Amino acid sequence: MVAVTAPGDPDPKETPPRWPQFLAAALATLCAASSGSVLGWSSPSLPVMQRQQLQLVRDNTSVNVTLLPAILTEDQASWAGSLVPLGALLGSVPAGFLADALGRKPVMLGVGAHFLLGWLLILAATLRRGVWLLFCGRALQGACCGAITVVAPLYLEEIAEAQIRGCTGVLFDLATNAGVLSAYVLGAVLAPPALAGSLAALPALFLLAFAWMPESPVHLAARGRDARARRSLTWLRAGSDVTEELADMKELLRTSGRLRAQSTSSSSSSAAPDPEAGAGPGPGAGEERPARAAAAEGEKAAKAEGARPSKRVSLPALLTLPAAAAARAPGRRYSINLCAAQNDAVLRKEREASGHENAAFEDTEGAPAAAAAASGAAPRPHRPLGARSSAQPILAEGGAGAGGLRAWARDLRWGTPASRSLCVVFCLMVIRPATGINAITFYTVSIFSQAGTSLSPNMATVLIGALLVPCNLLASRLVDRAGRRALLLGSSVGIATCYALLVAYSWAAGAPRWLPVLAVAVFTVSFCLGLGPLPWLLMSELLPLRHRRWAAGAAGAVAWTGGFAVTKFFGTALHALGPGALYSVFCACAVAGGVFIAFCVPETRGKTRQELQS
Numbered sequence: 001m002v003a004v005t006a007p008g009d010p011d012p013k014e015t016p017p018r019w020p021q022f023l024a025a026a027l028a029t030l031c032a033a034s035s036g037s038v039l040g041w042s043s044p045s046l047p048v049m050q051r052q053q054l055q056l057v058r059d060n061t062s063v064n065v066t067l068l069p070a071i072l073t074e075d076q077a078s079w080a081g082s083l084v085p086l087g088a089l090l091g092s093v094p095a096g097f098l099a100d101a102l103g104r105k106p107v108m109l110g111v112g113a114h115f116l117l118g119w120l121l122i123l124a125a126t127l128r129r130g131v132w133l134l135f136c137g138r139a140l141q142g143a144c145c146g147a148i149t150v151v152a153p154l155y156l157e158e159i160a161e162a163q164i165r166g167c168t169g170v171l172f173d174l175a176t177n178a179g180v181l182s183a184y185v186l187g188a189v190l191a192p193p194a195l196a197g198s199l200a201a202l203p204a205l206f207l208l209a210f211a212w213m214p215e216s217p218v219h220l221a222a223r224g225r226d227a228r229a230r231r232s233l234t235w236l237r238a239g240s241d242v243t244e245e246l247a248d249m250k251e252l253l254r255t256s257g258r259l260r261a262q263s264t265s266s267s268s269s270s271a272a273p274d275p276e277a278g279a280g281p282g283p284g285a286g287e288e289r290p291a292r293a294a295a296a297e298g299e300k301a302a303k304a305e306g307a308r309p310s311k312r313v314s315l316p317a318l319l320t321l322p323a324a325a326a327a328r329a330p331g332r333r334y335s336i337n338l339c340a341a342q343n344d345a346v347l348r349k350e351r352e353a354s355g356h357e358n359a360a361f362e363d364t365e366g367a368p369a370a371a372a373a374a375s376g377a378a379p380r381p382h383r384p385l386g387a388r389s390s391a392q393p394i395l396a397e398g399g400a401g402a403g404g405l406r407a408w409a410r411d412l413r414w415g416t417p418a419s420r421s422l423c424v425v426f427c428l429m430v431i432r433p434a435t436g437i438n439a440i441t442f443y444t445v446s447i448f449s450q451a452g453t454s455l456s457p458n459m460a461t462v463l464i465g466a467l468l469v470p471c472n473l474l475a476s477r478l479v480d481r482a483g484r485r486a487l488l489l490g491s492s493v494g495i496a497t498c499y500a501l502l503v504a505y506s507w508a509a510g511a512p513r514w515l516p517v518l519a520v521a522v523f524t525v526s527f528c529l530g531l532g533p534l535p536w537l538l539m540s541e542l543l544p545l546r547h548r549r550w551a552a553g554a555a556g557a558v559a560w561t562g563g564f565a566v567t568k569f570f571g572t573a574l575h576a577l578g579p580g581a582l583y584s585v586f587c588a589c590a591v592a593g594g595v596f597i598a599f600c601v602p603e604t605r606g607k608t609r610q611e612l613q614s
Contacts, residue, residue, distance in 0.1 A: 016240040018164060024213045024236065025156050025168040029175035030206035031108055032152055034115045035145045036179025037199040038084060038138075041122075043461055044187025045195060046077045049126070071129050078571055080138055085564035087142020088149070092556030095150035100549040104155040104216045111144045111151070112206045118144065119200035126193040149536060150556040154548070157540035158218040159236050162608050166479035166537060170472060173533030177468030184465035221246065222253050252610055256545035412547075421542040422551055424601055428535040429555050431593035433562030435495050436586040437527055439570040440520060464517075464524055471528035483605045484534050485597065491530020492594030498523035499587035506580035531593070535559070541604045541612055 049071040072080060099107045121137030124130065152172055160168040179202065187195050214236065220229035226246075233242040233249075412419050478487060501519035505511045543551045573582050604612060 017238040018161070020236050020238055021160050021164065021168065024159055025171050026175075027206070027210045027213055028108065028152055028155055029171050030202065030209060031112050031115070031148050032172050032175040033179035033182070034112065034199075034202040034206060035148050036176035036181075037183045037202055038115070038118070038141045038145055038179075039176070040180035040183030040465070041187070041195065041199065042081045042084075044184060045192045046072065046080060049192055050074065050077050071126075072131065072134075074571075076131055078568065080134055082564055082568040083135055083138040084142035084145060085560045085567055087139040087144075088146030088560035089142075089557050089564055091143030091146030092150050092560055093146075093553045095147040095556065096154075096549045096551070096553035098147075099151045099154060099552075100219075103219055104151055104158070105210070105213065107147065107151050108155065109207060109211065111147050112203045112210070114140055114144045115203035116200055116207070119196050119203070123193055123196040123200070126191075126196060146556055146560050149559070150552045153536045153540040154552060155216050157537075158216040159214075161237075162606060164480065165541070166484070166605060167476045169537035169540065170476040170479050170533045172536055173528070174469065174472035174476060177465075177472050177528060177532075181462075181465040181468055184462045188459065188462055217246070218249060218253070221249050226250075248610065252613060253545065256613060418544045418547060421544060422547070425535075425539050425542055425551070425555050426558055427596055427600070428538060429559040430562060431589070431596065432531050432535050432559055433566050434586075434589040434593065435527065435531060436499075436566060436570075436589075437532070437563075439566050440523060464520055467521060467524045468528055471525050472533065475529045475533055478529070479534070479537070480605060483603050484538060485601055485603050487530040488534055488597045488601060489530075489594055491526045491532075491534075492590050492597060494522055494526025494529075495531065496587050496590040496594070498526065499583045499590065502583040503580050503587065506578070506583065538601070538604065541607075542602075545613060 050073070095107065118137045118141035121133050121140065125133035125137060153169060156168045156172060157165060182202070183195070183199060186198050190198060214232035215228070217229045217233040217236065220226075220232060229249075230242060230246055233246055234240070237245075410416070412422070475487065498519045501515055501522065505515040505519070539552065539555050543555070570582075577585075
């Protein structure tokens with residue numbers, strides 16, 4: 001047997017075992033399976049709760065017995081289905097900020113606990129016939145779905161190597177579809193109360209298993225917890241040397257402005273340093289102490305000579321001062337110092353030479369370096385204009401907040417790499433629900449009932465759900481070989497074909513009754529291979545690190561807003577427009593999405609984080 005290696009893959013003999021990465025990814029996606037069970041619960045349960053009939057078999061005779069009036073009206077059932085995407089819209093917005101502040105792992109564990117609470121509320125609602133308990137449970141679970149679709153893809157991307165990042169990213173959608181299938185299968189044989197109690201086992205299993213997994217090393221490194229980041233990365237790489245990878249990770253975080261320094265300015269001085277990081281030398285720890293000692297020695301020397309702080313500098317002066325200094329002394333290097341004390345005589349001399357009365361200069365080759373050398377500390381390195389340290393604000397007038405806003409504005413200008421990445425991610429999040437996935441998932445039983453197929457609606461639903469898992473397994477094998485763009489384009493073509501079949505069935509007289517089943521099967525396969533898993537994967541790959549906190553939540557909110565609109569108004573539009581016109585609209589959306597993917601979506605297969613962020 002000849003081993004085939006994909007382009008860009010390392011030598012298998014030199015590759016460390018990757019089972020820890022797959023194990024962490026698989027256990028993390030148990031929470032995604034809980035999300036899928038929430039989405040799949042509606043299809044078998046809502047029709048039963050609207051009619052509340054049981055079929056009893058006695059003496060080989062089937063008798064329909066109506067025990068109680070219907071729990072839900074048609075409008076209430078519509079809200080029970082729509083509250084999940086509406087709650088997801090609200091839950092996805094703060095998820096990125098919470099994951100950045102608390103960590104990926106704590107947020108995911110909290111989401112799992114709330115999934116379990118939501119199932120308990122639904123169980124109580126089905127037993128006590130409480131509509132508002134049902135609404136509360138569905139809204140809570142919807143918020144959890146929104147949060148997990150933001151946090152879990154980030155965690156999966158940050159723990160995986162570039163060669164398997166696509167495979168681990170697709171596991172999220174695989175687990176979601178496995179949860180949908182479990183709801184379909186159990187819903188075909190269980191009543192709504194028993195179904196809710198059975199599906200509660202998924203978040204319980206997630207809480208027990210994922211608690212033993214490591215935190216994301218990227219998050220730990222960004223928070224300055226170097227020792228924990230090293231331990232996490234070492235476990236994920238099966239004990240191999242991670243020094244170079246950790247250094248590259250910290251450099252990427254530093255250039256993107258996400259690295260939290262060990263000693264920060266007053267704006268971040270309240271953050272406590274990681275106790276574990278302080279136990280060892282740690283990268284950069286030995287370099288900051290000499291710099292702080294040199295700065296302290298320079299301040300003491302300045303105070304001894306009767307110095308006074310310099311005045312604030314305006315932006316025009318800031319832009320012209322380096323040129324004036326260079327013209328005065330071409331052979332020396334100068335940097336702008338806005339917060340160090342200066343000797344009065346030196347200050348007056350620099351004012352006369354530069355013509356500006358509101359600035360101070362620091363001779364980077366003069367007294368401060370000599371003072372540092374005399375004290376035995378390393379000289380403070382020269383910082384060019386625009387380089388920021390914790391002790392030197394760039395602009396005294398604007399402060400750190402204004403500087404951060406200006407940096408954001410520069411990043412988000414039209415045509416920059418960051419703006420292009422955000423545009424691609426947000427457009428994919430619009431295309432995904434515009435194909436009608438929420439309507440197909442929530443109303444599968446109703447679609448087959450209206451089609452009048454010979455199959456039982458619940459059985460047809462189970463057969464369609466059974467296609468989800470193998471299709472996602474196939475996608476996990478293809479995504480790092482065929483690439484993201486090819487799968488997305490093929491998915492768009494398949495979905496458009498599905499809706500074309502549904503339109504033909506709606507408008508053509510005498511169409512075969514199995515045609516809707518075939519169309520929904522084509523939709524399921526096409527969606528699972530491309531537009532299902534890959535928008536979330538591309539979100540975690542393309543979002544700039546500087547904007548990931550808010551952009552991930554915003555992207556999730558866009559996706560769930562579309563999902564809520566499609567779910568809430570699908571039934572109304574179906575009655576108002578008719579199935580043929582409505583499916584034509586979805587077909588047009590799929591075609592438009594394919595055109596956008598062909599011309600605008602980049603290929604990310606095999607690229608490192610550094611290449612993606614550049």
